[in-house]
Amino acid sequence: MAFIEQLKNDQLNFKNEVLSGMTVSLALVPEAVAFSIIANVSPLVGLYSAFIIGLITALIGGRPGMISGATGAIAVVVVALVIRHGIEYLFAAVILMGIIQMTIGFLKLGKFIRLVPHAVMFGFVNGLAIVIFMAQLSQFKFSDINGIEHWLGGQALLVMLGFVGLTMAIIYLMPKLTKAVPASLTAIIVVSAIVIFFQVQTRTVGDIASIAGGFPEFHLPQVPLNLETLKIVFPYSLVMALVGLIESLLTLTVIDEMTETRSRANKESVAQGVANFVCGLFGGMGGCAMIGQSLININSGARNRLSAVVAAVGLLLIVLVGSPLIEKIPMAALVGVMFVVAIGTFEWASLKIFRKVPMTDVIVMVVVAGITVIFHNLAVAVIAGVIISALAFAWENAKLVRAREIVDDNGIKHYEFFGPLFFGSVTEFQSKFDVLNDPDEIIIDLKESRVVDHSAIEALNKITERYAKVGKKVHLRHLSEDCLVLLDNASAIIDVNHWEDPHYKVPSDILG
Numbered sequence: 362m363a364f365i366e367q368l369k370n371d372q373l374n375f376k377n378e379v380l381s382g383m384t385v386s387l388a389l390v391p392e393a394v395a396f397s398i399i400a401n402v403s404p405l406v407g408l409y410s411a412f413i414i415g416l417i418t419a420l421i422g423g424r425p426g427m428i429s430g431a432t433g434a435i436a437v438v439v440v441a442l443v444i445r446h447g448i449e450y451l452f453a454a455v456i457l458m459g460i461i462q463m464t465i466g467f468l469k470l471g472k473f474i475r476l477v478p479h480a481v482m483f484g485f486v487n488g489l490a491i492v493i494f495m496a497q498l499s500q501f502k503f504s505d506i507n508g509i510e511h512w513l514g515g516q517a518l519l520v521m522l523g524f525v526g527l528t529m530a531i532i533y534l535m536p537k538l539t540k541a542v543p544a545s546l547t548a549i550i551v552v553s554a555i556v557i558f559f560q561v562q563t564r565t566v567g568d569i570a571s572i573a574g575g576f577p578e579f580h581l582p583q584v585p586l587n588l589e590t591l592k593i594v595f596p597y598s599l600v601m602a603l604v605g606l607i608e609s610l611l612t613l614t615v616i617d618e619m620t621e622t623r624s625r626a627n628k629e630s631v632a633q634g635v636a637n638f639v640c641g642l643f644g645g646m647g648g649c650a651m652i653g654q655s656l657i658n659i660n661s662g663a664r665n666r667l668s669a670v671v672a673a674v675g676l677l678l679i680v681l682v683g684s685p686l687i688e689k690i691p692m693a694a695l696v697g698v699m700f701v702v703a704i705g706t707f708e709w710a711s712l713k714i715f716r717k718v719p720m721t722d723v724i725v726m727v728v729v730a731g732i733t734v735i736f737h738n739l740a741v742a743v744i745a746g747v748i749i750s751a752l753a754f755a756w757e758n759a760k761l762v763r764a765r766e767i768v769d770d771n772g773i774k775h776y777e778f779f780g781p782l783f784f785g786s787v788t789e790f791q792s793k794f795d796v797l798n799d800p801d802e803i804i805i806d807l808k809e810s811r812v813v814d815h816s817a818i819e820a821l822n823k824i825t826e827r828y829a830k831v832g833k834k835v836h837l838r839h840l841s842e843d844c845l846v847l848l849d850n851a852s853a854i855i856d857v858n859h860w861e862d863p864h865y866k867v868p869s870d871i872l873g
Contacts (some may be wrong), residue, residue, distance in 0.1 A: 373665055377543075381663035382671025384546040385428055385654050389415070389676050390687060391695050392651070393431045394570050395496070400436040400646050401443045402451070404570040405680070407431040409577040410645035412677045417636035418650075419669030423629030424613045426620070426663045428654040428672055429636065433496070434604050435647045437737050442597045450594055452582040455647040457591075457598035459638025462606055466630030474610040474626050480722035481746035483711040484729025485611050486652070488742060490707035491734045493653050497696045497703075500564065520563050521693050524552050528697025543661035545698050552694040566695075567688030574680045577643040602634075604740040605649035609633050611743065612650040619659055653702045660705065721753040759785035762810075764793040774799050777806040784816035791820055796827050801834065808839035 389411050397407030411430030418429040443451050465471065501521060502510045513521060531548035556563060566572070584590050613624050637647050658668050679687045715723050725746045732742035761780035768774050782790055805824070812818065825835045 373667065374662065375667070376541075377662035378665050378667040379671050380543050380546055381658050381661035382668040383675055384543045384549070384661055385658050385668070385672035386675030386679060387546070387549055387687070387690065388654055388657055388695060388698055389428075389430055389651075389672065390566060390572060390679060391569065391692065392654070393676075394566075394572065395499075396431045396433050396436040397646065398570075399433060400439050400451075402448055402646055404572060405574045406448075406644060406646050407436075408572060408574070408676065408680050409643060410640050410648050412673050412680070413577065413640045413643055413645055414633075414636040414648045415669060415673035415676065417639060418629070418632045419666050419673055421628075421635065422632040422666075422669075423625035423627070424616060424650075425624075425666045426655070426658055426668055427609075427613060427616055427624075427629075427650055428658050428669055429609065429633065429648060429650045430654065431646055431648040432605075432608065432651055433492070433737060434608050434739050435601055435649060438597060438601050438604060439646060442594070446593055449583045450590070451646060452580065452641050452644055453584045453590065454594040454597045454601065455637055455641030455645060456582065457594055457641075458601040458605070458647055459634045459636070459641060461598060461602035461634070462637060463631050463634030465602070465606060466627050466632075466634055469627045471606070471610060471626030471628075471630040474614060477611065477614075477743065477747060478722075478725065478750040480718075480725040480750060481729050481743055482611065482614065483708050484726040484746055485733065485739070485743060486615060486706055486708050487711060487726065488730035488733025489652050489739075490703045491730065492737065493699055493706065494703035495734070497699050500692045500696050517563070520561060521696075524556070524563065524691055524693030525697040525700065527555075528552050528694045529701055532698065532701045540662070545657055545661060545701070548697065549690060549694045552697070553690045556691045557689055561691075564692045565688060566690045566692065569692070571684070572680055572688060573684040576677075576681070577645070579642060580644040581642065600740065601647055602637075605633060605637070605647070606630055607743050608652070608739050609650035611739075612652045612655055615652065616655060616659055619656075620664065652706065653699060656702050656706055657698065719753075721750065725749050755783070755785040758783070759789060762786040762789045762793075768800070772800050772802075774803045775806055776803065777808070778810040780809075781811050781813050782807070782817040782820065783813035787816050787820035790817075791824065794824060794827075796831060796833070799828075799833065801832070802836070803828065803833065804836045804838055806838045812840065 390408070393407035393411040394404040397404045400407070408431075414429045414431070418427070422429070439451055439454065442454060501513050501518070503513060503517075504510050512518075528548040531551060532544045535542075535544040535547055555561065556565075584594075609629060610626050613626065613629055617624055633649060637645075640647055654672075658672070661668075663669075711726060728749060729742045729746040732745055733739060736742070758781055762782065763779050765777040765779075766774065767777065776793065778790070778793075780786065805821075812821070821837065828835050
């Protein structure tokens with residue numbers, strides 16, 4: 362098992378791993394409770410989900426040190442299902458979500474995360490940083506007797522701001538003195554000690570909800586096993602699976618860059634699927650990787666699976682025996698930690714490169730960040746960014762098609778093409794020919810080009826038909842083997858050179 366193998370690693374730093382995990386377990390509590398409230402379920406559902414998903418992905422995931430649990434991205438998706446059909450349908454949807462994610466992992470589709478452009482990555486992390494920051498602002502509000510929210514004011518606001526500022530100051534300054542203990546954990550302990558010792562009146566974890574409970578219990582969803590149930594849960598399960606994997610694999614990529622290591626996307630996809638499948642069987646709400654808690658873990662010095670295991674087990678211990686103490690932790694301390702995470706997550710360098718990169722990349726960054734912030738829908742944000750980038754790429758490549766015309770000693774005209782031939786470039790391709798004035802025989806040489814799609818095949822067919830109508834013959838040269846297969850149906854009117862075709866190799870999926 363990967364976890365046991367890593368424990369045997371001589372470079373394993375037990376102190377850093379354990380303390381980092383403890384810090385993360387504390388940071389998981391308010392997040393899990395808050396996301397449970399968003400999803401319209403009991404806080405314990407979110408806490409159990411964070412424990413189960415966090416533990417399983419820690420043991421068998423593709424990214425050591427990454428933290429997974431109940432997340433806002435999933436909570437936003439499932440709230441409608443819970444309200445319309447009840448919590449039992451949520452559990453069924455989470456089980457199906459896990460099956461979909463495992464299928465994606467087994468089919469090795471996780472490799473397609475490589476297709477996400479860097480501009481989308483910038484937009485993703487910047488959007489999440491803003492979301493993390495804005496999510497903490499709810500702690501600066503209170504509800505009156507009518508349930509109407511108001512901003513804190515007076516002494517309550519000053520106390521809150523003071524402890525948030527103290528927490529952030531400790532996190533920033535302590536590493537300059539010592540790195541023996543994670544700064545985030547120290548800040549939480551110091552601020553909590555001040556609040557408890559001086560009995561300062563401020564909002565604590567216990568004011569949000571009670572987090573006391575027992576072990577999660579096995580629970581089969583109480584729903585009819587028929588096609589109607591599948592019709593209800595499948596759309597939610599599919600969206601949850603895609604949102605969860607996109608957030609997990611992008612978080613995985615961010616941590617890869619931070620640690621200068623390589624993880625395994627397909628293995629992580631399977632692990633997320635197994636975790637959500639088991640989570641649904643124990644009455645959980647589902648989840649995925651958490652970039653905020655993952656960054657806390659990595660920035661605290663964790664690089665091993667042990668830290669994530671400690672975080673998950675620590676969260677369960679908090680629910681079982683530690684709730685009376687943990688409920689006394691001031692929210693200001695946890696808000697301060699998350700503020701630091703948000704500031705560290707934001708790619709400030711992306712603001713400096715706005716005038717140094719293509720306008721398309723700037724648009725992609727802004728669109729992805731905007732959709733993430735406004736709709737909290739990471740799947741839509743990332744897909745929109747990829748589509749914009751793909752269209753821009755297609756447009757730029759469409760302009761790269763060019764031709765060199767040569768007439769040989771036999772009076773045969775050669776059109777030597779450069780650049781890819783696909784749907785975006787076929788119009789430019791067809792404009793290069795002079796059908797009426799060309800000799801009776803021409804050769805279209807595609808040695809430096811590539812027939813990519815059906816639109817390109819149609820373009821070749823139309824050219825050969827135009828020449829055929831005026832009694833002229835066309836030969837195609839230097840087609841790759843895959844292009845020959847695509848052009849098989851056109852063999853009656855196209856003369857193809859089979860002997861000079863180059864061979865193309867496809868990268869292996871082993872590293873996926």
